[in-house]
Amino acid sequence: MVSRAREGDARSVARLISLVEDASPLLREVAAALAPHTGRARVLGLTGPPGVGKSTTTTALVRAFRRAGQRVGVLAVDPSSPFSGGALLGDRVRMQDHAGDSGVYIRSMASRGHLGGLAWATPQAMRVLDAAGCDVVLVETVGVGQSELEVASLADTTLVLLAPGMGDGIQAAKAGILEVADVFVVNKADRDGADTTVRDLRAMLSLGGRHTEAGAWRPPIVKTVASRDTDNGVDDVLARLAEHGEWLDSSGEGRRRRVERAAREVEAIAVAGLRERMGDVSGSAALGALAEQVVAGETDPYRAADQLIAHL
């Protein structure tokens, strides 16, 4: 299946990602088979508040990458939803825009009720698309709370989308957004207030202070009008992305981010493995007996946790 996916067979790619989502026992083998073929794709994270046009911008970016002859994988992640039905519907609608183009693979991922679902499944799905020969893997997330911080931790380059007339939204989200953005995109720039949004953003960035050291990357702000039919400004976004890619290479930050990302992935798998072992322990009488003691007030949860760990 891995070799067929490497030849660009979309059905094999889909099956491999389903193995990831379902935490299949085959995953270990799959991961070992993928490993030698990974590390080539560039990972772009795309986030922003609801209503700024994330999926239309993703579609416009995909078109632009395709014009440049790049193979593109898209993972649309909705960490707030334990349900995958809605996501699948959106999938199908979006697939139509690229129907018949074997250079594009689009997949929605729901977190399926797992806490830590994004941290666990997304890097592995990225790895599948990477090994399958995607030049670019675009991870798009519904920007609520911590998800925008998480998507940044997965990406080489993080795009933050905003739109005019949501000044308060920017204020509310700025703590997170200012930190994670490598490139700002002010979408719907044909609307009133686009210049104000750009100015506000610039003011906040200059207050931020993070980007003043020598050699630091200063996040550019690009205005776009991306819809199903228009791509205004999108080539400009690609140019800024290329510049950021060069900076990642020359500064060593790119390598640092990849190592950091791998470390986090390894840690997440290790934690899941330990949790599973604890599940086995809870299948035995140990956790149950400890929980009874906590309910009776005979012990506290910390002492009980120590004893549980001692059982491993």
Next chain:
Amino acid sequence: MVSRAREGDARSVARLISLVEDASPLLREVAAALAPHTGRARVLGLTGPPGVGKSTTTTALVRAFRRAGQRVGVLAVDPSSPFSGGALLGDRVRMQDHAGDSGVYIRSMASRGHLGGLAWATPQAMRVLDAAGCDVVLVETVGVGQSELEVASLADTTLVLLAPGMGDGIQAAKAGILEVADVFVVNKADRDGADTTVRDLRAMLSLGGRHTEAGAWRPPIVKTVASRDTDNGVDDVLARLAEHGEWLDSSGEGRRRRVERAAREVEAIAVAGLRERMGDVSGSAALGALAEQVVAGETDPYRAADQLIAHL
């Protein structure tokens, strides 16, 4: 501090919960001191889609419990927000409704960017309020995706709030909501469509099938008009809650839920402890070196995770 909290000193209660939120090193000691005094409070979970009036209903329930002479603790949890500022503002507004009443303690908890924040901090904050002599601890959550399932896992009894005219909302959320609700409250029942909502809900419940076994609890549906000034139907909710409490006791389900809850809490603390140890490992060269090997394609994340665990 624990003994002052037990005497009902609100400031000591606040400090203890802050220790929980900040994951203070003192927590172990605090937990040990609290343990003998816990297990008395009844935990109510309250959830539902945005806009159904969760905080006004909470306020009305608090008033009703106070009329019945019960001491009440409220934890308002917003798991989608890594920021606590907004929550604190809401706190202050709501505190005014019960200003000067030492029988009510209200606290907002943000998840502070921790994944698993709700699972980790909330049970311990509940434990503080329990030991401080609250008869009822009401955990209110912003109902998005998995949070409503989580709040149910923390509670003895879960109230699910709905409002008329959100039929689609019910449809979207029903998979989760039907499973977790012990009592349904259709709030804003003075609005058009309240009877339709009740009917739809009843139809979905009868399709669900879960509640048909002998001795099973059949979730009642109560109509309310709860606002800052009105309490219509709220006493009826309290009556249904009392019935559910009796059922929990007589069926043994109450004890089962408490033990299950304690088991989950112990497990969460154990996982956090193991994660911390892994953080220590990552401070050493081990995780870094493994991550470099993953980036180079020399190993895969699963094998690396195995080696990391071996380091513990």
